[in-house]
Amino acid sequence: MDATAATTADAAGAPAIEQLGYLVFEVSDLAAWEAFATGVLGLAVARRGPRGLALRMDGHAQRFFLVEGPADDLAAVGWQVADEAGLEAVAARLRAAGHDVVEEPAEVAAARGVVRLLSTVDPGGVRVELVFGPAMADAPFASPLVPSGFVADGHGLGHLVVSTGDDAATGAFYQQLLGFRLSDRIVCQFYGFDVDITFLHTNARHHSLAFGGKQPKRLHHFLLEVGSLDDVGAALDRCAAAGVRIAQSLGRHPNDRMVSFYALTPSGFQFEYGTGGRLVDDASWQPTIHDRISEWGHHPPERYVPRRPRPPRPDPERDGTPGADGRTTP
Numbered sequence: 001m002d003a004t005a006a007t008t009a010d011a012a013g014a015p016a017i018e019q020l021g022y023l024v025f026e027v028s029d030l031a032a033w034e035a036f037a038t039g040v041l042g043l044a045v046a047r048r049g050p051r052g053l054a055l056r057m058d059g060h061a062q063r064f065f066l067v068e069g070p071a072d073d074l075a076a077v078g079w080q081v082a083d084e085a086g087l088e089a090v091a092a093r094l095r096a097a098g099h100d101v102v103e104e105p106a107e108v109a110a111a112r113g114v115v116r117l118l119s120t121v122d123p124g125g126v127r128v129e130l131v132f133g134p135a136m137a138d139a140p141f142a143s144p145l146v147p148s149g150f151v152a153d154g155h156g157l158g159h160l161v162v163s164t165g166d167d168a169a170t171g172a173f174y175q176q177l178l179g180f181r182l183s184d185r186i187v188c189q190f191y192g193f194d195v196d197i198t199f200l201h202t203n204a205r206h207h208s209l210a211f212g213g214k215q216p217k218r219l220h221h222f223l224l225e226v227g228s229l230d231d232v233g234a235a236l237d238r239c240a241a242a243g244v245r246i247a248q249s250l251g252r253h254p255n256d257r258m259v260s261f262y263a264l265t266p267s268g269f270q271f272e273y274g275t276g277g278r279l280v281d282d283a284s285w286q287p288t289i290h291d292r293i294s295e296w297g298h299h300p301p302e303r304y305v306p307r308r309p310r311p312p313r314p315d316p317e318r319d320g321t322p323g324a325d326g327r328t329t330p
């Protein structure tokens, strides 16, 4: 089956996004989020502001922005281009296709720690911020919770899966206008639901963005990749200790080969925490369609809970004969 025949073709020569630069979440419980982000995910507070805070995970000064508010959802996605010429090229292509592109004031760019920021909205209603020139941190990132470190820097902060009411329109927006390339699709049934997810890459990371239909929130999940399986296991233990609800057990995806688990953030959308994601070489990559979400695992945790064991039946030979007081004698 030819995946490209059923999905928007990649646009030759389209200006390319370099990487997933940052995510902005509007969160109703900032204190819970700070404790979760630092104590469970292993991120670090980079800066505090009047309505929120910024977090870091690698050489970038800021990778996540938490803004206090009722939405408990994705507020914006920062896609980073290489330079000002790249930013202009992306904006020109968007405008030529009829999209509004807004030049945000310098103070908005400064708050995100970038040189310049243009904004638009994708077909699923996600605010897209196109930026270049991110501020870099003064010191290398190191977390005692994640000794192997996060796999980020030039590969971007991770990936995200967004909601869309129109897969074809979303595919066209990201592939034709922003220069994303098709990695593959997963088309299958998963616990009775029809699944059809499209995965796009914009650097060597297998996918920086995926989408597949409408979700209750704009964001289904974001991924953090760490350098070792031990650090995934340790994160799983921190979830258990902190009472973080696991959504999908440890498992391995067939397309990006990531070994990961899924759990709920304090805002209700999910995060994926994994290791060992494969890299894509555009010179030789052939998009395919996979017929399962996971090679193994990624089940709801309830699937692993055994039925309560039955009490053993009385066995006089084993347990002795009940005495007058009802007790047994050995």
Ligand SMILES: [Fe+2]
Pocket (backbone or CB within 6 Å): 159, 161, 221, 222, 223, 272
């Ligand atoms: Fe994922």
